[in-house]
Amino acid sequence: MGLPRFGRPKTADAELSPNLYVANCGPAVGFSHDTIASVFGTFGEVKGVYAADESGARVIVSFVEESSSQAAFKALDGQPCPELGGRSLHIRYSVLQPTSQVNDSVPVSLTASELNIPGIYLVHDFVSSEEEEVLLQAVDGRPWKGLSKRRVQHYGYEFCYDTRNVNTRHRLGELPPFVSPILQRISLFQDFRDAGNIVLDQLTVNEYPPGVGLSPHIDTHSAFEDLIFSLSLAGPCIMEFRRYLNGDWLPKAASSTDMKVEVPEDGSNFIRSAIYLPPRSMLLLSGEARYAWHHYIPHHKIDTVREKVIRRASRRVSFTFRKVRGGPCNCKFSQFCDSPR
Missing domain, CATH: 2.60.120.1520 (Jelly Rolls)
Known part of the structure; x- marks a missing residue:
């Protein structure tokens, strides 16, 4: 099953989104999706945490409410996060894009x-x-x-x-x-x-x-x-x-x-x-x-x-x-x- 595809909004009225692209954060740098969901969950209900790409160091945090993503963006973008090892997170708004089915399965x-x-x-x-x-x-x-x-x-x-x-x-x-x-x-x-x-x-x-x-x-x-x-x-x-x-x-x-x-x-x-x-x-x-x-x-x-x-x-x-x-x-x-x- 292919990874969900997210991208930056292309129009001004879509600038805000309940989905955040978060860099310097993921399994490859020592943090599970459950841990990330727990940290971001302090700003509102998290719908899911997904791999942003195959690097293991970038994730998508998807909130139920757009106001929650705004609060998380304002508090964490460019700031060291003590709950994630003091790493400075780089955050952008992101939107889910429709994709065709991609087979990335492994034997x-x-x-x-x-x-x-x-x-x-x-x-x-x-x-x-x-x-x-x-x-x-x-x-x-x-x-x-x-x-x-x-x-x-x-x-x-x-x-x-x-x-x-x-x-x-x-x-x-x-x-x-x-x-x-x-x-x-x-x-x-x-x-x-x-x-x-x-x-x-x-x-x-x-x-x-x-x-x-x-x-x-x-x-x-x-x-x-x-x-x-x-x-x-x-x-x-x-x-x-x-x-x-x-x-x-x-x-x-x-x-x-x-x-x-x-x-x-x-x-x-x-x-x-x-x-x-x-x-x-x-x-x-x-x-x-x-x-x-x-x-x-x-x-x-x-x-x-x-x-x-x-x-x-x-x-x-x-x-x-x-x-x-x-x-x-x-x-x-x-x-x-x-x-x-």
Whole structure:
């Protein structure tokens, strides 16, 4: 699915717009679309945050009301924004332009070996359909917290979306007993390297309605340890990955001739890959995949997998298990790491 096309107004009476083009802001400089929406949301209801282009460093912030975009423009244009790392934002009004359908899809892998990104593992049917129903009933019997487009539950420690981190001094308690069989199964699974040596103590449950995805991000290095497990329930989705390039560095696997990663030839600064996550599957991100690749779920209601059209279910629920980090991160991907060296 092509990116929404925005442009500067061409006529004087269209000078103002509920949409703002914001430069020096985006996943490539360390800020997710959810974080940007939270910052701009102080000026009014944000309809959505979109990539302005393929750079990852420019976004479109779309407000419901034009007065909200005016207030944000007046307060933030050319000014350092403390909530976004003190960066000076460069803002223009923008309008949505009609476009023809553009196919910018990337080939979708069905297995982690096809994807060929170091550190990714995928196990189909990690839980049975009966276990899936038990897990869904368990979370539906507990209170949800509403975000702008989805609902969440946190266990162990609450994940703070404004800082993309956890408050280690505020522990919510043990993980709920209904996930104990999942934790035991993870610890015994041989394909998940080092899984038996880590005590997972943080769980985020996300509920995604049809068409709602997740903006590109890397889980904060200093917040969590190496292994991140995500169990998909109720509905399928496509998860895409972006590796933003730094100088002439490329992932080791990029030299593989059968790798389903698009090495850019058009001057863009990232390579892409994608994998299909069916219901009841368990995904593990570790090593390079966890520390250096942005992962995200496109905002689609329909996905295309190997020329087969797959409609998203009435909802998708993910259980993401992590281990809260007790000290600074010492990974080898310093260009993506928030811990000081």
